Amino acid sequence: MDVMQVEDSLGVTVCRRQPLVIERGEGVFVWDQTGNQLLDFTSGWGVTCLGHAHPVMLSALASQAARIMQNPNSGFTYSPARARLLLELRQVLPAGLQRVYFANSGAEANDAALKLARKITGRQRVLAVQGSFHGRTLATLSVSGSADNSARFLPSVPGNDFADITGLAALINQDIAAVIIEPVQGEGGVKAVPAGILRQLQQRCREHGALLIIDEVQTGFCRTGDFFAVTASGVTPDIMTMGKGIAGGLPFAAFAMTDALAGAVELGDHGGTYCGNPLSCAVAAAVVGYLREQQVGDHVKTLGRIMLQDLLALQQAFADIVCAVRGRGFMLALALHADDQVWPLTEVCARHGLMVTPTRNAVVRLLPGLLLTEAEWRLGLSRLQAALLELRAQHSGQAQCA
Numbered sequence: 001m002d003v004m005q006v007e008d009s010l011g012v013t014v015c016r017r018q019p020l021v022i023e024r025g026e027g028v029f030v031w032d033q034t035g036n037q038l039l040d041f042t043s044g045w046g047v048t049c050l051g052h053a054h055p056v057m058l059s060a061l062a063s064q065a066a067r068i069m070q071n072p073n074s075g076f077t078y079s080p081a082r083a084r085l086l087l088e089l090r091q092v093l094p095a096g097l098q099r100v101y102f103a104n105s106g107a108e109a110n111d112a113a114l115k116l117a118r119k120i121t122g123r124q125r126v127l128a129v130q131g132s133f134h135g136r137t138l139a140t141l142s143v144s145g146s147a148d149n150s151a152r153f154l155p156s157v158p159g160n161d162f163a164d165i166t167g168l169a170a171l172i173n174q175d176i177a178a179v180i181i182e183p184v185q186g187e188g189g190v191k192a193v194p195a196g197i198l199r200q201l202q203q204r205c206r207e208h209g210a211l212l213i214i215d216e217v218q219t220g221f222c223r224t225g226d227f228f229a230v231t232a233s234g235v236t237p238d239i240m241t242m243g244k245g246i247a248g249g250l251p252f253a254a255f256a257m258t259d260a261l262a263g264a265v266e267l268g269d270h271g272g273t274y275c276g277n278p279l280s281c282a283v284a285a286a287v288v289g290y291l292r293e294q295q296v297g298d299h300v301k302t303l304g305r306i307m308l309q310d311l312l313a314l315q316q317a318f319a320d321i322v323c324a325v326r327g328r329g330f331m332l333a334l335a336l337h338a339d340d341q342v343w344p345l346t347e348v349c350a351r352h353g354l355m356v357t358p359t360r361n362a363v364v365r366l367l368p369g370l371l372l373t374e375a376e377w378r379l380g381l382s383r384l385q386a387a388l389l390e391l392r393a394q395h396s397g398q399a400q401c402a
């Protein structure tokens with residue numbers, strides 16, 4: 001079977017494909033069809049937090065699959081796997097967020113959070129940040145501040161406004177149901193929101209009865225070192241959405257809110273056939289338990305600081321290609337001089353045995369599995385350096401920062 005030909009005949013997705021057929025993975029490595037080993041600094045778009053084929057996940061998956069994978073959506077029956085996950089989440093969620101609901105993707109969790117915010121507040125308008133990304137459903141695209149995504153599917157869900165991060169708080173008034181924000185913009189190019197701005201947003205929301213929805217889909221589950229990135233600012237969200245790393249690779253998501261808000265949620269307001277299915281819950285419980293017990297966040301903070309220092313040195317050596325580096329924990333970005341350098345760098349990296357994640361605004365992201373060792377980081381760094389050297393040879397010449 002010609003895998004690439006078959007897949008190409010199925011239709012395009014959101015991103016170009018590289019001519020790479022990934023067959024298997026273990027830890028932070030993957031292997032292609034021809035047996036080539038690559039370091040995976042994508043984690044399947046920031047998902048495989050424990051790396052590929054981690055024994056803890058495999059064991060939870062196999063034992064739960066042999067028991068029961070699916071029973072009707074949470075609420076209709078009870079499930080020990082779901083209860084285990086809820087107990088795990090209780091130990092890591094920001095204080096006050098006791099009520100958890102399940103979903104199957106980050107977009108779905110955000111969609112539900114937006115929907116429930118309207119119902120809880122009795123208001124319709126939502127504020128979001130320019131350059132943000134919250135998913136690809138119609139409602140989440142409508143609060144995603146990137147014209148290249150949302151403008152293709154007009155009309156958007158009405159009632160939303162966007163502002164620059166510094167101008168958002170001033171727009172909060174009695175008409176606003178919610179503000180939705182990522183603590184560190186992921187798809188927008190790894191841009192952290194200053195803690196002071198998050199606190200200001202929380203204060204304005206409280207003054208005007210609006211809800212603060214923090215989207216931790218990409219940043220959650222120790223990606224930035226803290227279990228949830230928002231906690232570094234001291235802000236407690238009214239609603240917090242989660243996805244990606246929550247189940248280490250299984251499609252799964254959740255959102256949590258305070259008891260007081262959950263009082264307004266009624267039977268039938270949120271659910272779905274697969275929400276809270278026991279298989280995903282069992283794996284998520286194993287992943288969250290492992291992250292917590294092994295204090296993976298501390299490792300991410302320590303190694304993440306070293307990685308950022310190394311990248312700063314790399315940026316100076318390749319200032320003709322890379323104009324800035326930034327990030328927190330294992331959510332790191334190389335900002336290039338121009339958008340049209342992103343794809344060539346991604347391809348050259350792959351040829352040198354390193355998979356990286358291209359994103360908007362001339363940025364290439366590094367999102368390795370959270371158990372990456374320092375030796376594996378050094379290997380990745382040397383491959384990145386080799387790729388930049390090759391790119392320089394291809395496109396010599398200076399450029400200005402975008």
Ligand SMILES: Cc1ncc(COP(=O)(O)O)c(C=O)c1O
Pocket residue numbers: 105106107108110133134135136182186187215216217218219243244
């Ligand atoms: C911050 C954020 N929110 C929501 C989403 C959407 O999640 P999903 O792709 O699981 O629907 C993403 C995906 O990249 C994301 O980064």
